[in-house]
Amino acid sequence: MNESFMTGFDRIVERAKKVEKPMRVAIAAADAENIVRGAFLAQDAGFVEPILIGNGNKIRAVLENIGQADRDVTVIDASGGDSSVQFAIEMINSGDADCLMRGNSSTRDFLMPVLNKSNHLIVPDTLVTHINFLKIPGLERMVAISDVTLLINPPMEARKQVVKNMVKALNAFDVEKPNIALLALVEKPSYHMRDTVEDQTMVRENEKRPFADCNLVGPIAYDLIVSKEAARLKGYDCPYCGEFDGIVVPNLATGNVMVKVLQQSAGADGFG
Numbered sequence: 001m002n003e004s005f006m007t008g009f010d011r012i013v014e015r016a017k018k019v020e021k022p023m024r025v026a027i028a029a030a031d032a033e034n035i036v037r038g039a040f041l042a043q044d045a046g047f048v049e050p051i052l053i054g055n056g057n058k059i060r061a062v063l064e065n066i067g068q069a070d071r072d073v074t075v076i077d078a079s080g081g082d083s084s085v086q087f088a089i090e091m092i093n094s095g096d097a098d099c100l101m102r103g104n105s106s107t108r109d110f111l112m113p114v115l116n117k118s119n120h121l122i123v124p125d126t127l128v129t130h131i132n133f134l135k136i137p138g139l140e141r142m143v144a145i146s147d148v149t150l151l152i153n154p155p156m157e158a159r160k161q162v163v164k165n166m167v168k169a170l171n172a173f174d175v176e177k178p179n180i181a182l183l184a185l186v187e188k189p190s191y192h193m194r195d196t197v198e199d200q201t202m203v204r205e206n207e208k209r210p211f212a213d214c215n216l217v218g219p220i221a222y223d224l225i226v227s228k229e230a231a232r233l234k235g236y237d238c239p240y241c242g243e244f245d246g247i248v249v250p251n252l253a254t255g256n257v258m259v260k261v262l263q264q265s266a267g268a269d270g271f272g
Contacts, residue, residue: 009135009142009269012173013045022049026088026097030075031058032104033066039101040068051097053088054104055079085113093120107149127161131169132259134270139226144170144246148255148272156198159248160211163202166246167212178245181225182218183254187236189219195250215240218248 027039030052036059042048052059056077063069078087085105091097100121102110114121115128122128130149135142146166151158163180170178182199189196199218206216217240223230224241231241249255262268 009271016042016047017045019047022047024049024051024096024098025101026051026053026091026099027101027103028083028085028088028110029054029103029105030084031055031062033062035101035103036062036068037066040071040073043073050074051076051088051091053078053091054084083109083113085110086119089113089119089121111150127158127165129162129165130272131166132255132270132272134259134262134268136226136262136268137266141243141245143244145255145259146246146248147252148249148259149252152252154251156202159198159250160202162248163206163212163214163216166248167214170245175245177213177215179215179240179243180212180217180246180248181220181240181244182216183222183225183247183249184219185221187220187224195219214246217244222247 022043025039025042025048027035027050030036030050031054036050036052039048039050039052043050050073052073052075054077056075056079059075060069063071063073063075076087078084083105084103085100088097088100092100100114113119128150129147131144131146132148133142133144144166146162147154151162154162159182166180167178182202184196184199185193186196189200191197196219199220203216203218206212206214217238220238224234224236224238225244225247226242228242230236231238249258259270263270
């Protein structure tokens, strides 16, 4: 297990500081205090150059509210015509920005231009998924959770791609052969719950003909994912309980609610 992934965000920030030059981040609909504050913290740390795009008056009001009205930062008024998201994408395609970030826009308004093939952001024949990385109080390591934004009720083949994308993302944090849990209500397959049967099928397939380089376990309930003690009390024999790096959820509602509950009620910090 990579130490930086276990200890949370601090070591990841330290790693980001080692970039050769700050990444130019185009923040679409940048009239959101929390987003702007975070961007400025990254800028002060030396690895981000924020570009604030959207309604200029609203962005300047945010800067005023957080005491940053005099800060030397690029503000681009894109309140008319195409959406600020489209404007930010065009900046990336023209080489004037390196990375796209969502600000105060709805999920739909942000994703529609991103998924538009004419914008050339998506690699052909790939499934786009969203991954949240959370530091949950009581757990020693960060946990990746997916998909919590895009796939409403994904079939098994799509969930296999979710696993692949998660493993790739974890590899980027130097986590080799991560432990991935397929979250379910129960740990025993039941034909009354389609996802549990699919989980078992995916695990067996990955053992025989690996589609992702990971230790894949499922179906498995949340308490067993996060707690060795819960596994001991239930007699669940799995060496990865309490040490999972990623959780693949069965559907969008489960993942989205799970992340929001952990962040709003359990004090989890995260990024995605």
